[in-house]
Amino acid sequence: MSIGIIGSGALGSNLARALARKGISATISNSRGPESLASLIQEFGPSIKAGTVQEAAGADIVIAAIRWTDVEKVFSRLPAWNGRIVVDATNPVEFLDPNSADAKDPSNPLAAYGIKAVDLGDKQSSEVFSQFVPGARVVKAFNHNDVAALSNPDVAGGRHVLFYSGDDAAAKAEVRKLIEGTGFFPVDLGSLEVGGRLATLPFGALAAHNFIKI
Numbered sequence: 205m206s207i208g209i210i211g212s213g214a215l216g217s218n219l220a221r222a223l224a225r226k227g228i229s230a231t232i233s234n235s236r237g238p239e240s241l242a243s244l245i246q247e248f249g250p251s252i253k254a255g256t257v258q259e260a261a262g263a264d265i266v267i268a269a270i271r272w273t274d275v276e277k278v279f280s281r282l283p284a285w286n287g288r289i290v291v292d293a294t295n296p297v298e299f300l301d302p303n304s305a306d307a308k309d310p311s312n313p314l315a316a317y318g319i320k321a322v323d324l325g326d327k328q329s330s331e332v333f334s335q336f337v338p339g340a341r342v343v344k345a346f347n348h349n350d351v352a353a354l355s356n357p358d359v360a361g362g363r364h365v366l367f368y369s370g371d372d373a374a375a376k377a378e379v380r381k382l383i384e385g386t387g388f389f390p391v392d393l394g395s396l397e398v399g400g401r402l403a404t405l406p407f408g409a410l411a412a413h414n415f416i417k418i
């Protein structure tokens with residue numbers, strides 16, 4: 205299975221690093237083009253290639269490592285998915301300009317973190333995300349915790365847990381394999397409606413917690 209990563213920021217670069225540690229091949233992309241990734245690619249070694257967004261989006265498994273507010277813009281321009289797997293690693297939060305009124309809004313419980321929750325009504329975020337990737341099989345993964353947890357799957361006496369959820373069993377099985385390949389311990393949380401809600405920031409009960417499989 206080929207892997208493409210869209211986004212090379214905190215999440216995309218650390219995911220690529222986690223794949224590179226195990227020699228797993230992937231194409232990583234960003235908004236500035238492959239040349240901007242030269243130093244990261246040098247660090248990652250031969251298994252990770254820089255590509256355009258279109259090249260990364262052509263993989264069998266495409267990981268969305270972009271901000272929620274960029275999802276519609278990026279994904280509405282991509283070719284047909286035809287049943288390929290898209291991993292939604294996003295969280296529905298908006299990053300705030302520290303000088304904005306929102307950043308000082310006392311009614312925003314996340315203001316201290318420089319973010320605010322995006323209001324999706326009663327929709328689960330991957331349900332909204334799925335609208336932008338028609339025909340794809342969406343799996344939610346790699347989103348539940350700070351990227352610092354991706355730096356090493358092993359901890360004393362155990363392995364870091366990565367959650368995943370989705371509505372297509374075969375797609376979930378592929379993502380499970382990918383998580384296992386990186387050395388992390390995969391835990392299936394069920395459907396997007398159930399598992400996605402549990403593991404999605406900012407308010408999912410399992411989000412932002414670091415679980416260890418011992």
Ligand SMILES: NC(=O)c1ccc[n+]([C@@H]2O[C@H](COP(=O)([O-])OP(=O)(O)OC[C@H]3O[C@@H](n4cnc5c(N)ncnc54)[C@H](OP(=O)(O)O)[C@@H]3O)[C@@H](O)[C@H]2O)c1
Pocket residue numbers: 210211212213214215216233234235236237257268269270271272274277278293294295296297346347348349350351352
């Ligand atoms: N940071 C974390 O600890 C963490 C953990 C779990 C989940 N997440 C989620 O992961 C997602 C990404 O977060 P992040 O912290 O990695 O954000 P980030 O550091 O701001 O990185 C965002 C990436 O998206 C790329 N991008 C923006 N517009 C694009 C476009 N039009 N085409 C292609 N690429 C585009 C940017 O490209 P350029 O580099 O060219 O600007 C950048 O590489 C968010 O949804 C976040 O909620 C983050």
